[in-house]
Amino acid sequence: MRRNSPLVPYLFVLPLICLLAFVFGLSLIRLVEFSFKQVRGIDGPWIGLRNYELVLGQPLFWESVIHNLKLFLTIPVMVMVALVLALLLYERLPGWRIHRTILFLPYILAIPIIAVVMKEMFQFSGPVNAVLTALSLDFMVLDWIGSADVALWTVMGLIVWRETALGVILFLSRLMALDESLIEAARLDGASWRQRAWHVLIPQMRGVIEFFVVISAITMLSAVFAYVYVIGGGRGGPGTATMVIELYIFNALIRTSLPGIAAAVSVLLFAVSLLLIWALFRVRRREEA
């Protein structure tokens, strides 16, 4: 085919369109359709906005939303920890490469694996409490996964532990790409480490920090299923203490025979995720500009 035939670009994007249409296209249409139907089996009668009405009127749904929002609290923590660690690594102290290797390790471990390990460590009669007792820190001995007041915080701790690793690598790579002469100039001016970090380095990392924040926000909204599933005993427990939107959808679908309800919540979740992606796009565009 001739290079400048008008068909060429379409041939290039055709496989993409086919793949996405197959996996997402039909599915998303059915999803929207289901959200307006009372589905039994694989279909059901139209019921207008009833599913949305029911969901928005249910305390459990709002509890799930609030838990997702609480998970957003991990984001500033992750940003700060990752920033400090990246800046420290950037100092290239002796042995920094080993630290870099180790600090990224959590991200390599699969969530279903690491959550099982952590769940064991945080058992009431488990190793973490054993160590705390041995150190005479009895006041810190908590029922990490068994108490309704603590369980969500334990999940958040696990999320921070793993997802911060991505932040470290992202931030470090941005630092490595900086113009060395700027930093050298600051160093020669006698600026302390903290001054250099605050006035020279961090201002140039705004883009990557924003990127990490948006990526993390999407994670907190729609990619925490595996964490919660393992730590919350498969049900978002104890009680409903670790129930999140993804698990709400999963339960509606798999466990309570309500595909229509699951579809309605999915549509809501998708809409909110889209907003976040849109925000990401704006961030990137401003970066490029």
Place this chain on the structure above:
Amino acid sequence: MTTTARRSPTGAGMMDRRRLLQAGAGLGALTLTGGLAGRALAQTPTLDMWWWGEQELPGLQAYLDKAIAAFTEAQVTPMLQDTAVVISQFQTAAAAGEPPDLQYLWNGIYHMESVWLGYLAHLDGLMDDGLLAASNHGPLSRFDGHVWRMGWYPLPMPWYYNKDLFDKAGLNADAPPATWDELLAACEALKTAGVEPFGGGVQDGYWAEWYITHGLSQNLDSVGDAVNLFIGDLDFREPRYHQHWVKLQELRDAGFLNKDMASLGLYPGIDLCVNGQLGICSSIGTRLPADAKTTNGRIGCMVLPVFGQGALAGRPVVDMQGMGIAAGSEAKEAAASFLNFLNQPAQLASFWEATGWIPAASGFDDSVITDASVKDLWTRWGKGDPITNITNLMPGQFYEQAAIPTGQNIITAGMSGEEAGELAARVAQEWRDFNPDLVEKYQQWASELSAG
């Protein structure tokens, strides 16, 4: 993908590791025999069978392989299903018009929903009626005057108590507590002796379900009452219907529950009792052969001590696993004759031999049971006057949003029994709002069950 794929309380996770390892090793063999049989019997009818149970009853696979090889009227192709999809896989396939001929079925609502959706064929008139009745399918397999499921093997649900710990606390190990006051006294004695008295593990939720099985039924007069409660026709806010939760709160407030109860799963919780670290816990009969061996018969079985006033109070609970035939099967007669075949005395004996557990059918010669503990369990539960497990009547929504959270919240989050009753009543109302199309079916079911 429509339904309660919540797991039966005897879900896959319940297998212990040794059993799983055996199951894994058996897989290769199964594929092989299936393939060979296929070629040899090409002209006979073929039956697809989707089943589950190796997970809770190791040896079932070996038994089935043998039975299939011995069955000459049709070629049966078994597929062991994953726990999470036992129901949804069948329902989706049935909806798409390609169901298996034979399907494994958990009790009660776990198969009744498929009945209401028209996915199952009734077995009366299809199977041999005498054999069907003798399979002890139980009351929850009846609807609209028909029987929709064959009983395959029973699951007695005893409470364990550790006889050594009872001795240590100066209690009579041959006379476990029968009333609630006796239970409180026993717990006090155990606690004084430095033993954690009562509980298990509720982290994965099943303990909370089992507690309702034993506790709520004490204030019911029929299993139909249970349906009426779950769907909101009776009210959990009435004291008798949340008394079991008040009693659980009482145990918590007295400090009788084991302190790691909230972070342990169901089976590790039972292990505590077997290992001599916990006095009394809720268990399941299929575990007993192994647990009796581990403890040299020092595990006793009892029913939950009685506090309630209902007609069902104090009676042993036995759940039942089963098998059915898809409405969309093109070889229903052949499928039925395979089910008949499984109920022949020789097959029942082979079941026992392969699994070390008891098949449901009355035709089974139970004189082969030698272990004293298992024999005792079988005499008092299997052949006693048992009631069925009422949690099999719960809609999935009630199970997930009320049954499990109430128990967990009472144990871990300071919820009171009364608050648990309010939560349950609210969720029952929500279920009605979310499922207007099912209310009628449930009501018909409840009235049939109440009529007996």
Place this chain on the structure above:
Amino acid sequence: MRLRPLPHLALSIASAIALIPTVFMLVTALKAQEEYQADKTGWPDAFVFDHFRQILFDTPIFLWMANSLILVAGSVGLSLVVACLAAYAIARMEFRGRDAILTVSTALMAVPPVVLIVPLFVLYTRLGLISTYGGAILIYAGLITPFSVYLLVTFFRSLPQELIDAAVMDGATHLQILMRVVLPLSLAPLLTLVIVNALFVWNDLLMAVIFLQDDAKKTVMAGIAVFQGRYNNQIPLTMAGMAVAAAPMLILYLTFQRHFVRGLMAGAVK
């Protein structure tokens, strides 16, 4: 160089925290069951390898790994081809609908996988694709491709126009330009995609459980999920299972960790 105790200390503490769960997993896996019950934190009196022996020889772990490998290779490969072609066209050609395709593709990054289960399950049952490698590979490829397209478009746009102009002068077709000019310059982001996508597919549990129900098709994650169960208290054996399941990615990472990190860095934003 000045001795800097504070930064060293901070990094060491962070590294220790990052490492502890892995160490706990390995140490516990080597402990006897009885010893773990008595002492949950100490070093094993004697290393017990029997748990590893059980995992490796008494479970179909190698079958599970082979299945995971097939899925990773199939879906990551398919996705790369599809994404490279599309990203090249989007980044380097003018055509009607270009922006729309990119917008839609990028928006699909926001679809939580869980919402696709119902419609896809119904579709796959009708098409007979349940428990087939091909069916699962298509789903995984679909899930990872939007991010791949997004990343590659960004990268391809940053390549100097002169290089491509020169190739055009030489009379190269678009496919040739992509193969000979663009891709050789894009090894870093391609490596990023291979790593990120392989991790996603290898680590996924949700789709694996639902779309690969046949025992012979189980993935590592689905296999160990069943293995781990919920009612088990043989923690050392569980930990051995987790360690074996984590091993392939760990070994790959430690062996190629420079490439891992460099690849991820290359893919990172400015």
